[in-house]
Amino acid sequence: MEWVNTLLQGLLVGGLYAMFAAGLSLIFGVMKLVNIAHGDLTVLAAYVAYSIISATGMNPLVSIIFVVPIMAGIGYVLQRALLNRTLGADILPPLLVTFGLSVIIQNGLLATYSADSHRLMAGSLETASLNLGGGVYAGALPLLQFGLAVMVIWGLHWLFYHTALGRAFRAVSDDQEVARLMGLNNKHIYGLAMALSLAIVALSGVLLAIRGNFDPSIGPSRLIFGFEAVIIGGLSSLWGTLAGGIILGLVQAIGAQIDPGYQVLAGHLAFLLVLAIRPQGLFAK
């Protein structure tokens, strides 16, 4: 039963990795921008929530209602004011600029909030759990997080394939020059894509902050999990990203069960294995 519980934990955490990774893969898909600051932006979202909660005392799950639009707004402005200027035939400028952004966010948070680690307290929900019978328990919070992750990925999929905005995202991704002939202002479309990405970042950032401690320096290690989930699942496939996140979560849980020191290493090894055997990702189209 211990193993069943372990695998269930891994599965549920994997949903969170997948949600976080979906924002990364969305941006790469629409504008071929690899956002090195993606992990730090989740940490920024956690601190935005922390500030709101400190000022008002609201539950972190309620603070999501405010953090999501704030981060989406930051995303739109960031894209229009800065990142759009880095896009072009060369993929190096956006890498360098988002790397710089990562350093700025980490140090900005350090200067504002100090290096102390924090956690957002969600009250009684944190300890509530569901008895699934036979000694298998699922925490209410991980279940909620997993449910939200699946909903986000399903919602993104629906948006991409069934709405005018999704059509515009795909058209701009295919050929931004011709997309402009269709009346699409690609700078605005990119801004909307980044806003959407950071809205997802905000959600996953707050959920991660409820799940465990955060401090200004943990962004880059989260970024690696995001990349790994995307690569394991395969670029350009949102459901693949969900699967990639779940696989990463499961493998980490198995590693941790063998020896707590193996948790992160096991994830990296699974990632390397996929890269070696099927570099296009397990679920690439």
Added chain:
Amino acid sequence: MPEPLLAVEKLDAFYGDFQALFGISLRVDRGEVAAVIGANGAGKSTLLKSIVGWLPAQAEAVRFKGQAIGGMAAHRVVAAGIALVPEGRRLFASLSVEENLLIGGQVKRPGPWNLARVYSLFPVLAEKRLSPATSLSGGQQQMVAIGRALMSNPELLLCDELSLGLAPIIVKEIYAQMAMITAEGLAVIIVEQDIGQALKMASHICCLAVGGVALEGPATQMTREAISAAYFGA
């Protein structure tokens, strides 16, 4: 003289430091079909790119319905009423046939063209409406590209090398349908290397050579000899 629909006036165009067009002038009236012909590298596509806003241009060098639009952002030019069928079709590969058409119509200009009309003009597209656009044959893809441009209900349609890479019989079919489109009074600029097709449709001919206008005038007043002299720069 009434204001023409499109007036290109002393247009220069550059790719970086390289000058591709030297003081091009061209007028297109409402309902007129103009053909821009010329050899490879004469500047035909560059002219179209300058009109739609893909290349920078001086504002006054391109006037559309009396408004200076040279150098305007491409997404605003289409809203003003100019649509381009780009060279090589350039359909959106991850969109279905119908999605390609819908995205063409998303500027929401009022006018006669909608999905139903495009499908009645090209019935084969209705059958394949859910297929990925790039899975179609070359001729069918060209129909999608034309339909996509028409969906914006343009007042001026620019067609860049419709015949490129297509079998002669398909080219004939496409141009037969173009005749139906222009019959309703839509102004068109046709850019072609295949001058036979262009001459059949156009009432006005403009022949470019090395970035300048070598010959221009009503089609009726042009002899084959004059055109081939201008075309080959003799």
